[in-house]
Amino acid sequence: xxxxxxxxxxxxxxxxxxxxxxxxxxxxxxxxxxxxxxxxxxxxxxxxxxxxxxxxxxxxxxxxxxxxxxxxxxxxxxxxxxxxxxxxxxxxxxxxxxxxxxxxxxxxxxxxxxxxxxxxxxxxxxxxxxxxxxxxxxxxxxx
Amino acid sequence: xxxxxxxxxxxxxxxxxxxxxxxxxxxxxxxxxxxxxxxxxxxxxxxxxxxxxxxxxxxxxxxxxxxxxxxxxxxxxxxxxxxxxxxxxxxxxxxxxxxxxxxxxxxxxxxxxxxxxxxxxxxxxxxxxxxxxxxxxxxxxxxxxxxxxxxxxxxxxxxxxxxxxxxxxxxxxxxxxxxxxxxxxxxxxxxxxxxxxxxxxxxxxxxxxxxxxxxxxxxxxxxxxxxxxxxxxxxxxxxxxxxxxxxxxxxxxxxxxxxxxxxxxxxxxxxxxxxxxxxxxxxxxxxxxxxxxxxxxxx
Numbered sequence: 001x002x003x004x005x006x007x008x009x010x011x012x013x014x015x016x017x018x019x020x021x022x023x024x025x026x027x028x029x030x031x032x033x034x035x036x037x038x039x040x041x042x043x044x045x046x047x048x049x050x051x052x053x054x055x056x057x058x059x060x061x062x063x064x065x066x067x068x069x070x071x072x073x074x075x076x077x078x079x080x081x082x083x084x085x086x087x088x089x090x091x092x093x094x095x096x097x098x099x100x101x102x103x104x105x106x107x108x109x110x111x112x113x114x115x116x117x118x119x120x121x122x123x124x125x126x127x128x129x130x131x132x133x134x135x136x137x138x139x140x141x142x143x
Numbered sequence: 144x145x146x147x148x149x150x151x152x153x154x155x156x157x158x159x160x161x162x163x164x165x166x167x168x169x170x171x172x173x174x175x176x177x178x179x180x181x182x183x184x185x186x187x188x189x190x191x192x193x194x195x196x197x198x199x200x201x202x203x204x205x206x207x208x209x210x211x212x213x214x215x216x217x218x219x220x221x222x223x224x225x226x227x228x229x230x231x232x233x234x235x236x237x238x239x240x241x242x243x244x245x246x247x248x249x250x251x252x253x254x255x256x257x258x259x260x261x262x263x264x265x266x267x268x269x270x271x272x273x274x275x276x277x278x279x280x281x282x283x284x285x286x287x288x289x290x291x292x293x294x295x296x297x298x299x300x301x302x303x304x305x306x307x308x309x310x311x312x313x314x315x316x317x318x319x320x321x322x323x324x325x326x327x328x329x330x331x332x333x334x335x336x337x338x339x340x341x342x343x344x345x346x347x348x349x350x351x352x353x354x355x356x357x358x359x360x361x362x363x364x365x366x367x368x369x370x371x372x373x374x375x376x377x378x379x380x381x382x383x384x385x386x387x388x389x390x391x392x393x394x395x396x397x398x399x400x401x402x403x404x405x406x407x408x409x410x411x412x413x414x415x416x417x418x419x420x421x422x423x424x425x426x427x428x429x430x431x432x433x434x435x436x437x438x439x440x441x442x
Contacts (some may be wrong), residue, residue: 015342018429020369048328055320058328059349061368095375 009038009045013054017037021056025064026071033073033084034096044074044082154179154301154333155200159209162195162357169195171357173209179352180331182323184338184348184365192357193337194234197305200335201231213301227255230294234305236286240279244272244289249298255297263296270318284315289322291322302326303334308343314341323347341432351432355440365432372430373436375413376403377422389417393438405430405438 011028013021032038042052047065051058065082068074073095075085111121155177162170168194177183187193198204199211202218202225211218218225238247248267252258269275270288272281281289287307294302302323308316320343323334338344344351345365352362361368372393379387379400386395391408403426406413417424430438 015345016431016433018431020366020429021346022366051328052321052324055317055324055346057324057347057349057365059181112281 009050011050011054013056015121022060022064022067025054026063026067029064030073030095030099030140034099038084040084040086042084044084046081047127150348153177153202154214155183155335156212156215157196157199157209158209160196160199160206161208162192162199163207168181169357171399173354173359175352175359175362177335179333180327181350182334182336182348184336184344184351185354186338186341186344186351186432187442188339191354193354194305195352195357197303197335197337198302201226201229227257227297228300230297230299230302232287232290232294232304232307233304234309234410236280237289238281238286238289238293242278243274244276244278244281245274247278247289247293251293253295257297259296259298260289262298263292266292266295273359284311287311287315291319295322298329298332300332302332302334302336304334306337306339307403309338320347340350341436345353345432353436353439360439368435369429369432371409372405372407372435373410373413374403374405374426374430374434375403375417375424376426376429376442377417378425379420379422387420387422388422389422393442401425405434 009029009032011025011030012023015021018025019027021041029044044065045053047061049060050056051061054061065074069076069082073085074082076082105129107121108118111118155175155176155178157173160170160173161168175196185193185196185205196202199206200213200218202222213225214228216225227294229281234404239250242250244267248263252263254262270285270292272285272289272292276285278286278289285314291307304319304323307319311319323336324347324407326332326334334347336348348365350362350364353360363371376397377389380400382399383402384398385395386392386402386404389395389406390411390415391406393405393431395402396403397403408416414424414427
């Protein structure tokens with residue numbers, strides 16, 4: 001269950017984005033961990049390697065890794081590497097719920113704008129769930 | 144080599160620098176500290192004074208007033224000690240056209256005791272430069288790579304790049320920005336570069352200064368700069384014909400009940416300020432470096 005070696009993390013930086021680059025890195029890694037594309041125990045690339053690959057200042061990557069550590073998504077090990085943390089830890093679960101809460105907030109705000117009631121949204125949620133589960137889901141490869 | 148630093152512990156220390164060309168004041172009372180290690184981006188439009196400032200760092204211009212120190216030394220009186228530790232890529236990449244690539248490398252090597260021939264060879268291959276090619280036959284992109292090779296091969300403590308990627312295609316740009324990152328990832332070297340391409344500054348710099356009409360408008364870390372500038376759309380309880388005053392405002396536009404502000408300050412303080420004047424925050428976003436630059440320059 002614990003893959004070895006450094007992950008080939010796929011990240012895309014957009015310098016025109018409103019989000020600071022370190023947050024783009026944090027969000028993309030958060031997402032990939034939450035949906036299992038980055039497995040627990042996977043080593044993230046060293047700061048320097050990722051900085052050179054993305055052509056981003058190493059301090060920016062260091063800051064992103066620190067932030068991910070505070071969120072409990074990654075852990076530093078004595079051997080100086082940074083690894084994806086075990087999702088069983090309460091922080092990681094909290095983190096996943098937090099990501100969803102942000103999405104739900106957006107959904108609710110939009111529902112209000114469109115004049116759709118909470119009852120209708122809940123019903124739609126259940127309806128979509130049955131559609132998706134009947135379709136062989138479990139894949140979250142989109143960004 | 145002596146480890147000389149300025150009294151402030153900074154690699155570059157400029158204080159009260161002014162420069163006039165005829166009647167035109169090109170630099171006005173510039174003060175700037177560049178810390179050791181990291182990438183410092185000097186942002187400014189055309190004619191802002193970026194190149195003139197860089198020429199002072201290299202001792203090519205003598206301060207008319209104020210002082211310039213690099214490695215704690217005056218570049219005008221100690222050119223050998225200063226220039227031997229700097230790699231420089233000029234904006235116009237003035238290379239001797241009559242030489243071949245191989246000859247130019249040999250010629251430049253003679254000036255630098257610390258020249259690393261292995262590294263030069265490695266860069267020659269990475270940049271796909273033909274040693275036999277005449278310098279005058281090089282394309283614009285190859286010329287930039289050649290200049291970069293010459294600036295990097297003695298592994299300088301300080302790399303100074305003047306508009307390193309303006310007018311270059313994305314592939315060459317990548318080479319140049321990649322070299323900046325490798326240079327500082329390589330044990331605490333320092334890069335100072337000027338640019339008007341704000342997306343690349345955002346990507347590679349950790350400190351920035353904005354220069355406009357020969358004045359430094361602000362100096363900051365990129366993180367600090369991004370976090371302390373935001374756009375907030377507010378709804379006020381009463382209609383107004385001009386934007387209601389709000390602390391930290393850099394610009395404001397809107398009408399009646401809704402006004403959009405670009406503000407400078409800590410997030411909490413700005414929200415507090417909005418609450419104090421009885422406004423509701425409808426929208427709040429961070430600004431891109433581009434937007435911050437435009438706001439500051441137009442102010």
